[in-house]
Amino acid sequence: MTQYLSIGALTQYIKAKFDRDPYLEKVYIKGELSNVKLHSSGHLYFALKDGNAVMNGMMFKRDATRLNFTPKEGDGVLITGRVSVYEDRGSYQLYADSMSLDGVGQLYEKLEALKQEFKQKGYFAAEHKKKLPKYPSAIAVLTASTGAAIRDIETTLNRRYPLAKVHYISTLVQGNGAASDIVRNIRYADELGVDVMIVGRGGGSIEDLWAFNEREVVEAIFQAETPIISAVGHETDTTLSDYVADMRAPTPTGAAVMATPDQVELMQQLKASELFLNQRLVQHIRYQKEKLSRYQQHPFFRNPLMMIEQKQQRIDETEQRLQYLLKQRFSTHRERYIRLEVRLTPERLSHKLQLFRSDEKEMSLQMKQLLDRKMNKAAHQLDLQSRLLNSLNPTGILERGYSIVRNKKGIVSHIDALSTNEDIYIQLSDGTAEATVNSVKENTHG
Numbered sequence: 081m082t083q084y085l086s087i088g089a090l091t092q093y094i095k096a097k098f099d100r101d102p103y104l105e106k107v108y109i110k111g112e113l114s115n116v117k118l119h120s121s122g123h124l125y126f127a128l129k130d131g132n133a134v135m136n137g138m139m140f141k142r143d144a145t146r147l148n149f150t151p152k153e154g155d156g157v158l159i160t161g162r163v164s165v166y167e168d169r170g171s172y173q174l175y176a177d178s179m180s181l182d183g184v185g186q187l188y189e190k191l192e193a194l195k196q197e198f199k200q201k202g203y204f205a206a207e208h209k210k211k212l213p214k215y216p217s218a219i220a221v222l223t224a225s226t227g228a229a230i231r232d233i234e235t236t237l238n239r240r241y242p243l244a245k246v247h248y249i250s251t252l253v254q255g256n257g258a259a260s261d262i263v264r265n266i267r268y269a270d271e272l273g274v275d276v277m278i279v280g281r282g283g284g285s286i287e288d289l290w291a292f293n294e295r296e297v298v299e300a301i302f303q304a305e306t307p308i309i310s311a312v313g314h315e316t317d318t319t320l321s322d323y324v325a326d327m328r329a330p331t332p333t334g335a336a337v338m339a340t341p342d343q344v345e346l347m348q349q350l351k352a353s354e355l356f357l358n359q360r361l362v363q364h365i366r367y368q369k370e371k372l373s374r375y376q377q378h379p380f381f382r383n384p385l386m387m388i389e390q391k392q393q394r395i396d397e398t399e400q401r402l403q404y405l406l407k408q409r410f411s412t413h414r415e416r417y418i419r420l421e422v423r424l425t426p427e428r429l430s431h432k433l434q435l436f437r438s439d440e441k442e443m444s445l446q447m448k449q450l451l452d453r454k455m456n457k458a459a460h461q462l463d464l465q466s467r468l469l470n471s472l473n474p475t476g477i478l479e480r481g482y483s484i485v486r487n488k489k490g491i492v493s494h495i496d497a498l499s500t501n502e503d504i505y506i507q508l509s510d511g512t513a514e515a516t517v518n519s520v521k522e523n524t525h526g
Contacts, residue, residue, distance in 0.1 A: 087170070095165035098172065104163040109174065110182055113155045118144070126151065128159065128174060137161070137174035147179060149189050156182040187286050191293055194320060203302050204323045210307040212327060212338065216275035218245045219339055220306070222265050225250035229282045229311075229332040236336035241343055247272060253281035258291035263300040270304045277304070278335045279321065280311030289313055292321040301325055311335035478509035495522050 085093075098104055111128040118124050122141030127134055137159070151157070161176040181189045198204060219237065223229045230248065237246055249269060252261040262279070269277050279301070281289075291297065292312045301308050301324045310325035311332040322328040329335035478484070484507040485492040492498060498520050506513045 088167070091165065091167050091170050095167060098164050106160065107163055107174070108158070108160050110156070110158045113151055113157055114153060116151050116153055116155075124151065124176075128157075135174055136166075136171065137176055139176040139179065143177055148193065149181060151179065158182045187290065191286070191320070194293065194295065194298075195323070198298055198320065198324065203298065208302070210326045212307050212309070213275045215341060216241075216244050216339060218247065218272070218274040220247045220249060220269035220272060220274040220277045222249050222251045222262065222269060222277065222279045223281055223311075223332065224253050227282055229280060232331070232333040233278060233280075233311075233336045236333050237340060239343075240337065241340035243343075244275075244340060247274060251279075252291075254284070254288050254291060259294035259297050262291060263296050266297075266300045266304055266308075270306050274306055276339050277306045277308045278311055278329075278332070278339060279308055279325070280329070280332050280335055281313070282332070283314040283317055289317060289319055292319040297321060298324050309335045309338055475509065478507070483508050495520060 109128065111130045113126050114129055114134075115127045116124070117126070122144060124139040124144040126137050126139075128137050129135075139161075158180050159174065159176045160178045161174050163172055163174055165172050202208065221230070221233055221237075223233065225248070234246075234248070237244065247269065249265045251265045252258040266277070266279065279292075281292075289312055292310075298320045301310070301321055307326045309327045309329050310319070310322045311329040311334065312319045312321055315330035327338055329338050486505045486507065487498065487502060489497070492504065498504070498517050500517055500520060502517045504515050504517060506515060
């Protein structure tokens with residue numbers, strides 16, 4: 081029975097063959113993604129297929145986090161990695177190290193990277209958008225000299241606003257050299273001093289429209305002083321030029337509509353304004369006539385001399401009243417001056433000064449007496465407090481003949497704290513003495 085292998089042993093043998101094969105250690109493979117699943121662990125699981133076969137694959141979290149796009153069902157991708165056997169299921173699978181979009185997908189990947197770069201720089205921010213003029217006198221149109229786009233723009237501009245002068249600037253919108261031609265013509269139109277600029281073309285694939293995603297075109301639109309309307313492709317087509325432009329139109333025709341007012345609407349507005357002004361003018365004239373009629377009936381206009389005489393009489397009365405008030409005010413101030421002059425004679429001032437000096441001397445004497453009493457009282461209190469402190473000072477008690485006895489336990493205050501032959505220390509006012517207890521006798525007097 082030794083010639084029979086277990087499934088596990090056979091699988092390990094096959095796996096070893098795969099792992100030792102140099103052609104499987106590094107493979108470059110392309111296909112379409114299906115059954116894409118990002119596990120909670122961060123690992124990416126998928127199946128890769130083409131028209132003939134399907135194989136399972138996975139990418140570990142360390143590599144999946146470095147992807148610059150989100151893999152999804154149906155994406156065409158280019159993958160590098162290795163092929164090995166997954167022993168638990170006994171099947172071979174692809175272990176991906178890197179993954180990128182294939183073909184058109186690479187363009188979309190580049191488009192998204194450029195979009196994020198310009199967005200972080202603030203190229204798409206609303207504060208950088210320039211306002212379109214309401215009534216442009218000159219318009220520049222940058223598009224191909226042939227095709228439906230220029231015909232649609234020309235027809236719409238002529239129909240809506242023929243007053244504007246239009247500069248048609250033939251521009252490459254596709255293929256080699258298109259991006260540099262667009263940039264050159266934007267700068268040329270910016271120098272013409274036009275009021276608004278239309279930059280666009282008809283619809284197409286992402287490859288056809290790619291010139292309007294180029295970095296140099298985006299920067300030229302952002303740096304232009306003239307407001308720019310982007311009209312690239314159809315409404316479903318979106319380029320970086322649409323994001324950076326001051327206004328984005330869904331179609332070239334829509335751009336012509338955005339750039340100009342409608343002459344039919346303007347004529348209707350002018351007629352409405354003319355009718356309104358005529359009505360207001362008639363009303364104003366009627367109101368002024370009525371106002372003039374009222375003025376003519378006013379007494380002032382019927383007898384203007386009467387009004388003048390009344391005003392002159394009122395002026396005379398006012399002048400008399402002012403003269404009376406001035407005389408009365410002058411008399412009042414003169415009386416006050418006389419009273420003050422009488423009160424402020426040199427004799428009265430000298431007498432007042434003597435009284436002030438006398439009061440000052442008396443107050444000074446009273447203050448000195450009060451301070452002396454306060455000082456004496458404070459000195460007496462200080463002396464009493466000093467005596468009290470001295471009476472409570474242990475050193476003062478020792479100076480009167482008393483002493484403090486200590487043993488090893490501390491101060492001895494009772495006879496029962498002493499024992500015979502015990503060393504004691506006697507503190508006097510000027511030093512300490514050591515002694516030995518010969519005998520202990522209790523005071524029998526109570």
